[in-house]
Amino acid sequence: MNNHTHLHIHPIERLWIIISFSMIGVFAVAVLTAGFAYGFQLPVPEDRIVDPNLVATPGATAFGEPGLRELSPGNMEARVLAQAWSFTPKEITIPVGTKVTFYVTTKDVQHGFHLEGSNINFMVLPGQISKLSTTFTTPGTYNFYCHEYCGVGHQTMYGQVIVTEK
Amino acid sequence: MMRWLVRGAYGLVALIAFSTLAFAVFQPIKVLPRAGLGPGILLQDQEGRTLSSDTLRGKIVLYSFGFSRCETPCQGSQAVMQAVQRELQAGTGSVPVQLVTISFDPATDTPAVLRRMSAQAGADPAHWLFTTGEPRRLKYAIGGGFSVYYGANEEGSFDYDPAMVLIDGWGILRAEYRTPTPKIETVLRDVRLLVEEAQNSTGVARYAYEAAHLFLCYP
């Protein structure tokens, strides 16, 4: 093999290659350190953590009596409790144009929550409260369902949001 | 020449990478997350004075909610307010901290009743105010603004989801405690963190605090 066929890398090109690979290295170290040294703790605000064993007990948390409530005119909150294999409540009726904040958590295993026709789509983890807001501008029936496989009854985990005319 | 330039660039990249990692892992500065903008509010205190989100700008404000006939659901937050008041009486330096209890029952809780609530709670009016307001405005501020549910029930009382809210001097929501028994140590820690942030966020240190927000250096 002679010198002319050697692959020649320009120093600056080499610099960029090394930077790219070190970034992958740094991220891997960061993820592993966060995971193993810090126990996979996600930065979750205090009010989004809940004890999954207490969550369904009336009075202990707001999920004791899940459902829809009015916070102020035009502003509602829906608390939905997931469990294998159902959502409580199964049906939520809201007037069109109302801002609804969904709080969803689970009392057993990991589930998912996807609400058609909205931006609401999240994982539902035991011990954490998932929260997102939406406003439906068109009356109709919108399905929500669990989209994280959670066992033999997974296909029965669904419900409906009914958006009514004002 | 070229070689030194490339070596310098390696050094710089390594320095940035390691300091970023060190900042994220060791969290030399801790901050509370900025959860969103607090609502505009208009209240009257136990002396009939007006209190608003505008007059509270520049102050760290810890809000609790309740009404004079409230018993169990309000006791947890009262204990927390008392603990924070003790700390405030010991002094927090140049950063003002205000405790505000809002009653959502203005029909019953007149200024005289608010004064009685204040006395019963052992409140020092220099630090802790008892307030109420116009029902519709309260509903928008507490329900809509703080997302704290309350509503009149059949027994002539109120259903209420116990909560406390911490707002910083810019009117930004920094912490919510949605439990009947908030942990006193947690609330004290959060108030101290906000005081520290307000005190130290001058000059270059301000950028270090902004970086702490970017790296999610949450306690």
Ligand SMILES: [Cu+2]
């Ligand atoms: Cu499921």
